[in-house]
Every structure is written in C-alpha cells, then in structure tokens.
Amino acid sequence: MSTDTRNRILIVDDEKVNISILVELLKDRYDTVVAKNGEQALRRVLEHKPDLILLDIVMPGMDGFQVCKALKRNPETADIPVVFITAKDSENDEEEGLNVGAIDYVTKPFSSAIIRARVHNHLELKRRGDLLKALSSIDPLTEIANRRRLDEFLAFQWQQLKRSGGMLAMLLLDIDYFKAFNDHYGHQQGDECLVHVAKILSALPLRNVDLVARYGGEEFVIVLTLTELSVIEKVALSVQQALQADPVKHGYSLVAPNVTVSIGGAGVCPSQGGSVALLFNQADAALYQAKDQGRNRFVLADFQDER
C-alpha cells in the first residue's frame, strides 16, 4: 500500500482523453498516476506502488492482458488489484480479462458513480487483504517477523540470488540461560526480555533486503542478503554491544550479570548450489558450538569446508 493516507491509483490508457476523464473522476479522493502504454505502466507500478490499477486493453505495444499477466507473475506486484476499463465488450474478452487475474472488468461507456463505487470497494478489500497478510507475518509478542515470514523471505531471496549471484547469510541467536531467567523472574518478565531483544535487533542498521525474525521460543534470526563474510561478524558484534549498552539484569546466568546471546553465523552463495535448509544447518551447528564453547559468543561456520 502507498505510504500516504490517500490511496494511489494508476490509470493506464493510450488515449489522453480517457486518462483525463478518469483522473477528473478520482482525483478528489485519491492520488492518481498515469501511464500511456503497457511498458510504461510496468515501470510506474514499481516506482509508485499503486493500490489499484485501472487498465485499458487495446494499446500499442503490450496490450492490457499482457500487462496484467506480467503484474501477476511478479510477487512484488501480484497483489495489486487490476480493473480493466475497456471498449471490448464481448463475453470472451471479459472472460480472458478475469482469467489473466483482473479483479473486475468494466466496459465503456461507463457510469461515473459506478466506477467510483467499484474503486472504493476494491480498495477496501485490498486494505483488508494487506492487513491480514501483515498480521499473518508478525510475531504477536515481539511484533517482528515470524517464522512464516522468515520462510517466505528466505525462499524469495534464495531464488533472486540464485540468478544474480551473491551471498545469503544467516545469524541464529539464542538467549543464554533463558530457562533460568524464566524460572527466577517469571514468564511475564521473560516475555519482556524477548521484546527487549527483538527491539535491539530491529534497531540494527540493516537494509530492506535484510530481515530480523523470531524463529520461535528464545531464538531469533537475522538474514543478510548480498553480503560478505566480514559483515556477518560485524552484525553479530553490534548485537552483543547493543545488549551491553542497554542491559537486562540476569542474576542467574553463568556467563554474565546481564542477558547475553550466543550466535551462530553462516553464509552460502545460492548460485553455487546448496539450499536454505543447508544454510540453516550450518548456522545451527555454529550456534551449537558457540553454546558449547561457553556461550555469549559468536561462531561463524566454516564457509569453505561446510559447502
């Protein structure tokens, strides 16, 4: 969804006059962006992230059906509702429009009131869908990404990097002696500690191709896309420094007076083989070593040997 409070609508038509009519009809309630052919529409969608697309069918170059198919193929744009607005009024055309993924099909000449009502309804459905998607991706306690979002994110980044090259890295973090923390301070304070650690991880200076997630229980994951081995260590160090700078007392830990984490890191190049599961196993084995070597430390899986 666009970040403004007003929704944004992309209008695609090769006829200037048709664009003007729709802009006039919608501009008091929505922000409008226009494109005069299919290729331009695909670029504008990525630039402006509209909440809804009104799409003509007959255009020079890519026609509306092709544009709609391309939008639905791309996971970044697949959820944006597409409404065809067209002079093509045969049953076959309407069927094709709906089959290629449009949410609605309106024939010209149209009624202004009905266009407004349909636009309103589709935007409301999109808003609810976006909310549901966001809720299903978030861990309710810490409000960071959950395991489902993590799995989706890893699968997506793996495919991207398989084509483009570059390293996908993962840090697995586990709070030290957390059972003792819970046992002595109580579950409620245990929860607050998890929220605190999640806040520290969320405040790391990461990029939007990276992700911080709660893997489950007292385990967290940081995924770094297109990174280098040295960065994995730097991020692990920043986590430990941030926990020291903003400490949570843990009188029952055997390694420090405050809450600490053990961290296992690993990196692989998807274009050279392997799998997300292998990356996980490597990070997990490194985490196990960090625990075994005394906790409150970072261990990086051996990149060469483990591949």
Ligand SMILES: Nc1nc2c(ncn2[C@@H]2O[C@H](COP(=O)(O)OP(=O)(O)OP(=O)(O)O)[C@@H](O)[C@H]2O)c(=O)[nH]1
């Ligand atoms: N408060 C709270 N505790 C949780 C939650 N999820 C898991 N835990 C607790 O996390 C603790 C994990 O304990 P262990 O796996 O034994 O690990 P540990 O005590 O941290 O020991 P090491 O990892 O070996 O340092 C258990 O006591 C779980 O009950 C949660 O959502 N809230």
